[in-house]
Amino acid sequence: MTDAILTSEAKTRSRGRPREFDMDAALDTALRVFSERGYHAAAISELTEAMGLASGSIYKAFKDKRGIFLAAFAHYRKLGRRRLEAMIASAETGREKVFQMVTYYTELSYGEAGRKGCLVVGGANDFALLDEEAAAHVVTAFAADEKLMADLIRIGQADGSIPKTVDPDAAALAFLCFTKGLRVIGKTGRSREEMLSAAEAAMKLVT
Amino acid sequence: MTDAILTSEAKTRSRGRPREFDMDAALDTALRVFSERGYHAAAISELTEAMGLASGSIYKAFKDKRGIFLAAFAHYRKLGRRRLEAMIASAETGREKVFQMVTYYTELSYGEAGRKGCLVVGGANDFALLDEEAAAHVVTAFAADEKLMADLIRIGQADGSIPKTVDPDAAALAFLCFTKGLRVIGKTGRSREEMLSAAEAAMKLVT
DNA sequence: TTGATTTGGAAACGACCATTCCCTAATTAA
DNA sequence: TTAATTAGGGAATGGTCGTTTCCAAATCAA
Numbered sequence: 358m359t360d361a362i363l364t365s366e367a368k369t370r371s372r373g374r375p376r377e378f379d380m381d382a383a384l385d386t387a388l389r390v391f392s393e394r395g396y397h398a399a400a401i402s403e404l405t406e407a408m409g410l411a412s413g414s415i416y417k418a419f420k421d422k423r424g425i426f427l428a429a430f431a432h433y434r435k436l437g438r439r440r441l442e443a444m445i446a447s448a449e450t451g452r453e454k455v456f457q458m459v460t461y462y463t464e465l466s467y468g469e470a471g472r473k474g475c476l477v478v479g480g481a482n483d484f485a486l487l488d489e490e491a492a493a494h495v496v497t498a499f500a501a502d503e504k505l506m507a508d509l510i511r512i513g514q515a516d517g518s519i520p521k522t523v524d525p526d527a528a529a530l531a532f533l534c535f536t537k538g539l540r541v542i543g544k545t546g547r548s549r550e551e552m553l554s555a556a557e558a559a560m561k562l563v564t
Numbered sequence: 565m566t567d568a569i570l571t572s573e574a575k576t577r578s579r580g581r582p583r584e585f586d587m588d589a590a591l592d593t594a595l596r597v598f599s600e601r602g603y604h605a606a607a608i609s610e611l612t613e614a615m616g617l618a619s620g621s622i623y624k625a626f627k628d629k630r631g632i633f634l635a636a637f638a639h640y641r642k643l644g645r646r647r648l649e650a651m652i653a654s655a656e657t658g659r660e661k662v663f664q665m666v667t668y669y670t671e672l673s674y675g676e677a678g679r680k681g682c683l684v685v686g687g688a689n690d691f692a693l694l695d696e697e698a699a700a701h702v703v704t705a706f707a708a709d710e711k712l713m714a715d716l717i718r719i720g721q722a723d724g725s726i727p728k729t730v731d732p733d734a735a736a737l738a739f740l741c742f743t744k745g746l747r748v749i750g751k752t753g754r755s756r757e758e759m760l761s762a763a764e765a766a767m768k769l770v771t
Numbered sequence: 772t773t774g775a776t777t778t779g780g781a782a783a784c785g786a787c788c789a790t791t792c793c794c795t796a797a798t799t800a801a
Numbered sequence: 802t803t804a805a806t807t808a809g810g811g812a813a814t815g816g817t818c819g820t821t822t823c824c825a826a827a828t829c830a831a
Contacts, residue, residue, distance in 0.1 A: 370798085370799080371798095371799085371806090371807075372798070372799045372800075372805075372806050372807070373797080373798060373799075373805080373806040373807025373808070374796065374797040374798050374799095374806080374807045374808040374809080375797075375798065375807085375808075376807090376808065376809095377797095377808070377809075378808095378809095393693050394693070394694065395602075395604060395689055395690055395694075397602065397604035397605045398604045398690070398694060400787080400788065400789085401788070401789055401790085402787085402788080402789095410809080410810085411809060411810040411811065412789085412790080412791095412810080412811085413790095413791085413792085413793090413808090413809065413810050413811070413812095414808065414809050414810065416789090416790065416791075417807080417808055417809080418808085421789075421790075422788095422789065422790090472692055472693055473693070474689065474692065478689070478748055479689050481748050481749075481751045481752060482602055482681065482685070482686050482689045482690075482748070482751065483602055483605070483689075485679055485681065485751040485752065486600050486601065486679060486680070487601065487602075487605060492752070495752060496752045496753075499749060499752055524761065524765065526761070527761035527762055527764065527765040528765050530749075530758060530759075530761065530762040530765075531742065531762040531763075531765040531766050533745070533749060533762075534741075534742050534743075534745030534746045534748070534749050534762055534766075535738065535741050535742045535745055535766075536741075536745065537745040537748045537749060538740070538741030538742055538743065538744040538745025538746070538748065539741045539745070541685055541688050541689070541741070541744045541745065541748060542688075542706060542737075542740060542741050542744060544688045544689065544692040545688060545692065545699070545702060545703045545706060546703075551737060552737075554731065554733070554734035554737065555734055555737040555738040555740075555741055556738075557734065558730075558731065558734040558735050558737075558738040558769055559738050559741075559742075559769070561768045561769050561771065562765055562766070562768050562769070564768065564771075578776090578777080578828095578829090579775075579776050579777070579828070579829045579830075580775080580776040580777025580778065580827080580828060580829075581776080581777045581778040581779080581826065581827040581828050581829095582777085582778075582827075582828065583777090583778065583779095584778075584779075584827095585779095607817080607818065607819085608818070608819060608820085609817085609818080609819095617779080617780085618779060618780040618781065619780085619781090619819085619820080619821095620778090620779065620780050620781075620782095620820095620821085620822085620823090621778065621779050621780065623819090623820070623821080624777080624778060624779080625778085628819075628820075629818095629819065629820090
């Protein structure tokens, strides 16, 4: 019972009929639909069918279609960040941590998974000039990646695995472009081997 | 008169009322709308207004909305390729040609121009899983860039400006990811200086 | 000229989209 | 128990979308 307060179901029970569907599972489904079809091509009817909910129920849980996307986007970022940090933590040196981060995105960028694409990259395309607030979330997501990469490079410079001649900020932005570009090219369906070879080549950015 | 056959107006006059609008100008406008809003968010009404044509006229010139996009896409590629090849031709060594190609995309990826984004990158997002034929055009466009970059690297290896230790195919794919990533990050509005510093860093891929 | 053909453009059309309404069901507070 | 509150779900709604239709205008072939 004590660990109940550690789970996401720990929130104080609100009044009224309780939600029947699992929010995390619903957001998993929603982000899949938005990733595969893009924001504008994803119809509410597709979301309701995939999520197994009626439109009325969805509009009770989210303000509107945009609200569904923003919730799915936040969910996607939370999951991704968790996996990414686990991979980075498994590496010893700064350079190895950088490689793990590059590998993380590479492993998402080939085959069928790669074709589904990245919700953040898709968001950049779908919202940049159309929705200032949603675009700000995309900027935040990119900035977090860029900062993490710069931090890892500085760790590498501190432990001697990355030369001090490397400009951490410039290299971090270059890596950011590379990894997001991986996700774009991944939408065209490339092989794991090709993408890994490109990732290996990209490690020259920290030599 | 003789040079008339070299221009795009040189086609043999067909029967019926001649087209009144300039096709190249119309496609310039269409690709701008598609770039700024994305395929699905770009409504025919927006295209007609921007192009200064009635919907009936547009549907006489193109089969459907998809046809407008594909024509604009081809137009965009033709223009871009011309400019890119001019920049490459201005460089002496293979390495400098690679740098010119990277610079070409960098100069498109900051400020307001960057925010408008790339029609090919946008196409990858909008069509990858929804329209096999349109997606094939995107694949073709990426493949042309990748091949050109690999060729430039091999030129550099032949003239001694790029080490033979570089794997041209792996580096070309890495550059492809980097340049398309530049276009994605460019949609979030970055400064010229930041992007140029990333481009300079990316040149380590051919050291 | 005349007829065939093609474009320009406005209005009309059917489909589908995001959203709301309304009724029922499940829960808490009193 | 009863009232208040919230979720579930399906039907209804209003708007917008892509596309078609129709007629006038402009050109070529005869």
